[in-house]
Amino acid sequence: MDTKERLLEEYKQLGFKVLFGAEGFCWPQESLEKIYPMVKPDEKRFLNSGSFMGPASYLYKLVTVSEIDDEDDDQLYYTNIFLNEATRKELNIGLDKSSVIFQNLNGVFADIELRFSDTTGYLYNTKTNTKPIVAHGNGPIKTQFNSLTNYLDFTWTPTQGCQHCEENTIDLSKPELFPIIQISIFLDQATPFLDVFFERFSELTYPKNRIHLTIYVAAKAEKQRGQVEAFNNTHGHEYRTATWLDKDEAPDTGSAYDRAFAHCLAIENCQFMLVLDSTVQLTSTNTIEHLVRMNRSMIAPMVTRRGKLWSNFWGALSKDGYYDRSDDYVQIVEGEKRGIWNVPFIRDVYLISRPTIRKMVDTKLAGSNEVDMRIAQNAREKNIFMTVDNQHHYGYLIYPEKYTTEHKHNDLWEIFDNPLDWEEQYVHPDYLEMVASNVTMKDFEQPCPDVFYIPLVSEKFSRQLIDEMETFGEWSDGSNNDPRLEGGYENVPTRDIHMRQVGWEEHWLHFLVKYVHPIQKILFKGYEDKPWARMNFVVRYRPTEQPSLREHHDASSYSVNIALNEHGTDYEGGGTRFIRYDCSVTGLKVGWASIFPGRVTHLHEGLTTTKGTRYIFVTFVNP
Numbered sequence: 001m002d003t004k005e006r007l008l009e010e011y012k013q014l015g016f017k018v019l020f021g022a023e024g025f026c027w028p029q030e031s032l033e034k035i036y037p038m039v040k041p042d043e044k045r046f047l048n049s050g051s052f053m054g055p056a057s058y059l060y061k062l063v064t065v066s067e068i069d070d071e072d073d074d075q076l077y078y079t080n081i082f083l084n085e086a087t088r089k090e091l092n093i094g095l096d097k098s099s100v101i102f103q104n105l106n107g108v109f110a111d112i113e114l115r116f117s118d119t120t121g122y123l124y125n126t127k128t129n130t131k132p133i134v135a136h137g138n139g140p141i142k143t144q145f146n147s148l149t150n151y152l153d154f155t156w157t158p159t160q161g162c163q164h165c166e167e168n169t170i171d172l173s174k175p176e177l178f179p180i181i182q183i184s185i186f187l188d189q190a191t192p193f194l195d196v197f198f199e200r201f202s203e204l205t206y207p208k209n210r211i212h213l214t215i216y217v218a219a220k221a222e223k224q225r226g227q228v229e230a231f232n233n234t235h236g237h238e239y240r241t242a243t244w245l246d247k248d249e250a251p252d253t254g255s256a257y258d259r260a261f262a263h264c265l266a267i268e269n270c271q272f273m274l275v276l277d278s279t280v281q282l283t284s285t286n287t288i289e290h291l292v293r294m295n296r297s298m299i300a301p302m303v304t305r306r307g308k309l310w311s312n313f314w315g316a317l318s319k320d321g322y323y324d325r326s327d328d329y330v331q332i333v334e335g336e337k338r339g340i341w342n343v344p345f346i347r348d349v350y351l352i353s354r355p356t357i358r359k360m361v362d363t364k365l366a367g368s369n370e371v372d373m374r375i376a377q378n379a380r381e382k383n384i385f386m387t388v389d390n391q392h393h394y395g396y397l398i399y400p401e402k403y404t405t406e407h408k409h410n411d412l413w414e415i416f417d418n419p420l421d422w423e424e425q426y427v428h429p430d431y432l433e434m435v436a437s438n439v440t441m442k443d444f445e446q447p448c449p450d451v452f453y454i455p456l457v458s459e460k461f462s463r464q465l466i467d468e469m470e471t472f473g474e475w476s477d478g479s480n481n482d483p484r485l486e487g488g489y490e491n492v493p494t495r496d497i498h499m500r501q502v503g504w505e506e507h508w509l510h511f512l513v514k515y516v517h518p519i520q521k522i523l524f525k526g527y528e529d530k531p532w533a534r535m536n537f538v539v540r541y542r543p544t545e546q547p548s549l550r551e552h553h554d555a556s557s558y559s560v561n562i563a564l565n566e567h568g569t570d571y572e573g574g575g576t577r578f579i580r581y582d583c584s585v586t587g588l589k590v591g592w593a594s595i596f597p598g599r600v601t602h603l604h605e606g607l608t609t610t611k612g613t614r615y616i617f618v619t620f621v622n623p
Contacts, residue, residue: 028075
């Protein structure tokens with residue numbers, strides 16, 4: 001942690017020929033404590049054999065004082081030599097009791113401060129007021145020591161940032177320089193927005209002809225196999241190879257990892273393997289190039305759950321080997337510190353080099369209940385450095401824990417657990433422009449008096465909601481008798497399905513508050529009540545069923561009617577005529593809503609659908 005000149009100068013000042021580091025623990029034989037020379041307060045009394053120095057001739061004498069077998073304890077060997085006063089004087093052996101040169105860290109983290117110069121981080125011992133030159137992660141503190149090295153020896157400083165990130169990188173300036181790699185996708189559990197995962201995966205820019213692809217679908221995700229097969233049918237041929245890890249070969253996730261590692265090693269020129277869990281949404285298209293170029297043993301691009309501190313790495317471990325928060329965890333996750341960080345645990349997405357795979361494959365994962373934990377433990381035990389890279393934004397993690405596959409389009413139910421993904425997929429792309437701070441009522445198109453056009457939901461939402469309704473299939477019969485209503489009678493009946501029938505009413509009510517309420521406050525200034533609705537339903541109009549709807553007032557303060565399919569393509573005719581104004585709304589674009597007052601002024605009728613099937617989503621707000 002300093003220059004060789006200072007090292008030699010401090011060594012000379014201490015006046016010993018053979019200098020050992022010192023610590024506060026007497027081991028491996030505590031009974032020897034009484035023989036050790038006494039020291040001053042705040043000095044360390046006991047020899048630690050992990051770090052020592054001296055002239056070669058003296059060190060040769062030191063290691064040949066007596067015979068020592070391979071299985072013997074070197075700590076005890078050097079301790080006995082030091083405690084032998086004659087030998088100690090003959091070889092002029094001393095201890096660095098104040099940590100002038102050697103800082104043994106076990107048990108003294110409270111005494112140590114991490115400080116920075118302009119060029120490097122260093123340690124300062126507040127008990128002895130020394131600036132050690134060599135740090136030794138002795139005893140059971142390897143994990144903490146590895147974390148500390150993120151800041152030592154010209155690795156990272158607040159002024160210069162990451163100083164080692166560009167060391168030993170791979171040249172990817174030409175296509176032929178890109179290493180052959182394997183990407184192993186693990187669908188270990190049912191995963192929200194899997195179609196988006198594969199869409200983004202297909203857009204990654206690492207040359208597909210340099211990629212061997214393996215795919216594993218666990219039993220818990222079997223209902224999503226069709227989506228995986230659809231991706232494979234469309235894009236599988238673009239890769240060097242595409243291999244399914246079938247249940248016969250990989251009956252569990254651990255077995256799938258074993259097979260994936262073996263598959264890479266069986267390919268002579270497979271230089272790296274990317275582990276990619278289906279919960280990872282990679283939004284940076286050059287993520288793989290970046291990881292390969294960094295050329296590390298194990299490197300994970302940092303991804304987090306959106307708006308959360310939950311990430312794909314741990315900064316520290318608890319005593320029982322599970323998660324603990326390191327002092328710098330939040331700063332790394334929030335990007336206050338950027339670089340490549342040595343950490344004790346990574347998961348979900350990481351690149352692992354071929355030599356590293358070779359070191360790790362002797363530990364089998366088949367049958368393991370915590371595969372990620374076992375892989376990380378294996379790496380730590382073999383002194384393989386796991387690193388996490390937060391130099392750039394690479395993507396994020398989906399929240400999958402509450403996801404179910406009981407519906408046709410289960411992502412529609414994710415508005416609570418994955419709200420940003422839900423918004424990106426299901427809210428109209430023009431919606432946010434309409435709720436900007438400078439927007440007024442005059443900015444909205446009014447095809448009829450106090451009838452407003454609003455871009456509200458996406459075409460994907462509209463298509464999937466129709467599909468969900470048709471899959472459910474329990475359309476009302478269009479008569480006045482309606483057992484779904486409290487009184488059992490519907491004055492103006494339609495062929496429809498209520499949202500509470502499919503378990504989606506709570507989700508839509510949340511949508512009303514989050515997305516419709518801001519619109520309401522612009523259109524109906526002064527009306528601040530948050531929207532609520534009991535009647536939320538999809539209506540189906542067909543010439544052979546119910547083609548139109550008679551004149552009526554809606555039981556609402558205002559109504560929201562959303563077009564779910566395309567006029568002129570899916571159906572002809574249809575629309576809404578407002579009687580008082582003799583004005584009609586027709587041909588509403590998919591995902592757009594017409595919003596209008598429900599009572600008194602806006603008596604209206606549903607115009608005849610003459611061909612095809614017309615679907616609309618209707619909400620009576622604040623009845």
